[in-house]
Amino acid sequence: MKPFPRKLLIWTLAAGVAAALLLVYLLLRQFEFEKIRDEYKERTAGELIRYARIRLMGHELLETVMLPALAAIESGIERPIPSSQMPSLSKGQQSFGLAPPRFLAKGQAQAEPATPLPYETPGGVNEVRVTSSAELFRAMQKAQAGQTILIAPGRYAITRPLLTGAAGEAQFPIQVRANKPGTVRLEVSSPVGFRVAHPFWVFENLNLRGVCEEQAHCEHAFHIVGSARSSVLRNNAMEDFNAHVRVNGEGEGKDQAWPDDGLLQFNSFSNSRPRTTQRVVAPIDLVGVSRWRVLDNHITGFAKSLGNQTAYGLLIRGGGHGGRVERNLLVCSSQPGSSPGIRVGLSFGGSSGDKKLCREQCGIEHSAGLASNNVIAHCNDFGIDINQATSILLAHNSLINTAGIDVRSAQSSATVYGNLLDGRIRERDGARANAGMNEVHDLRQQLQNPDGLDLRWRHRVDSVPTLPMVLNDFCGQVRGASSLPGALKGPVADCFINTAAVKELP
Incomplete structure (x- = not known):
């Protein structure tokens, strides 16, 4: 050779x-x-x-x-996600109905505990029963304060938005409901399922799924706009939408109205696959509204494969104030394997949005907001993000397998207290974060199986004083004078029951 x-x-x-x-x-x-x-x-x-x-x-x-x-x-x-199905920790849609809706003196909806009630409610002269999509559309157009629109069990094709036609009242709301959760399935092929433009409407026990031929066309299960103050969504399940619930103002100048004082409680939000859209992907997207309460919901599996590829589990922006996000379970990725793009858990502010949607000039995206007692897991970006939001309280949240808490931009300020997380607490670009009594660890060493949402303590830490604004924990249990950092007040959570096993009442 x-x-x-x-x-x-x-x-x-x-x-x-x-x-x-x-x-x-x-x-x-x-x-x-x-x-x-x-x-x-x-x-x-x-x-x-x-x-x-x-x-x-x-x-x-x-x-x-x-x-x-x-x-x-x-x-x-990226830390592997367990292959077994993760528990809901008693959050999201329950297998039973909730207590009748109530409103406070100023018109705000009263949150209710997950207490089983009989499925069947007494009928009356104010109950309208519907058995088709056309009947549901007409009933909503003709509804009057105090009426209940009861949808019969079955599957319904929704090919055009269902529109509210009149206002309810605090003492006499208009309700659209199924008697038993899971028995009414609305298959939505229009961009919007329900468009709510009047106050004091309540929707509960419904299952909605987006079935558009082009995935991006299924925008919202509920679009709540303008004068729809004190709207209530309870005990519903929504799947395969870009932004399952979108809330924003409507009109210009003196005619502009904002649907403040709403309630989202015990709802389940999910997507079966990443969203192929350029638009906002966020199961809950609250824009410019004030004093909304987001409680006890289960948000899981959201990703965006086009555009900026950034998806949020819960997004609050647009210049409102006083939003409260409490006791929710939010899991960015629920299946093994990496989903496309960036997945953020909860954000006050998000990225720069459309200024035309802002309440005023949008110099501040949100003010005086609260996020407490939430469990946020498996996000490949930050679990909680604060951007151009001020006077935000982040207290007693548990963040698992996320980058942690990010407070960014010169306008941002936050108090970060009593949280339990792996990752980090970061302030940058001139932001101000007053952090204290937080525990930052590899939670796999501290908890039994945090990646599988088994949050029992393996090596517990010292308790911290209870804040006046955070008296209860993830389960709704009273914290007392002091309690452990994170969403759970003690080493064991008594509220983690299998709600599917609750005996059905006659």
């Missing part, structure tokens, strides 16, 4: 070295490594990977070499 020519070997090595130097030069030029070096300690690994992907766009050579490596690194740093 003829020996390899020495000159050719030298030239081959030289060419290899030159190629390597060229690649290093391109990387240094493209990635601004000095900037990355300065910000490395502030950025999460996921943020650095996303930054790298953006910088690689349009550079075929670098994409060919680097993208597979970045994908491998990303799959290595």
Whole structure:
């Protein structure tokens, strides 16, 4: 065999070295490594990977070499999600009906405990029974204060938005309901299922699913707008929408109205696959409204595969104030394997939105908001995000397998107290976070099986004083003078029952 020519070997090595130097030069030029070096300690690994992907766009050579490596690194740093189905921890739609809706003196809806009641409610002169989509549409148009529209069990094709036709009253709300949860299934092929534009309407015990031929066309199960103050959604299940519940103002100038003082309680939100849309993906999207209460809901499995690829579990923005987010279970990814894009748990502010939707000028996205006693898990970005929001209280939340809590932008300020999390508590870009009594750990060492939502303590920590605004825990149990950090007041949660096993009442 003829020996390899020495000159050719030298030239081959030289060419290899030159190629390597060229690649290093391109990387240094493209990635601004000095900037990355300065910000490395502030950025999460996921943020650095996303930054790298953006910088690689349009550079075929670098994409060919680097993208597979970045994908491998990303799959290595994302913690595996359990293959077994995760429990609902008694949140979301219950298998039984709830107590009749009540409203406080100022018109705000009263939250109710998950107490089983008989499915059948007494009929009366104010009850209208419907057995078809057409009858439901007409009944909603003709409804009067104090009426109940009772939908018979069955499947209903919703091909056009169902519109409210008149206002209810605090003492006489208009109700649209099924007697038994899970018996009425509305298959929505229009962009919106229900469009609510009048106050004091209550929707409960319904199951809605988006079935549009083009997935992006199924926008909202409920779109609550304008004058629809004190709207209530209770004990419903919604699947396969971009933003299952969207709430925003309507009109301009003096005619502009905002649907404040609403209630979302014991609802289940999910998507069967990532949403192929350029629009906002957030199962709950509250824009510009004030004093909404979001309690005891189960939000799971949301991702966005187009556009900015950023999805939020719960998004509050647009310039309102006084929103309360309490006792919810939010799981960004519920199935093994990585979903596309960025998945954020709860955000006050989100990213920069459409200023036309803002309550005023949107200098502040939300003020005086509260997020407490929530369990947020398996988000490849931050579990709680504060952006251009002020005077936000984050207290006694448990964040599992997320990047932690992020308070960002010069306008943002937050009190971060008594939370339990892995990841970090980060303030950046001039934000102000007053943090105290938080516990930041690898929760797999502290709890029995946090990734599987078994939140019993393995090695408990010291209790912290109870805040006046957070007197109860994730289960609704009284905390007392002091309690453990995180969503649960003690080492064991008595409320984690299998609601499906609750005996049906006659």
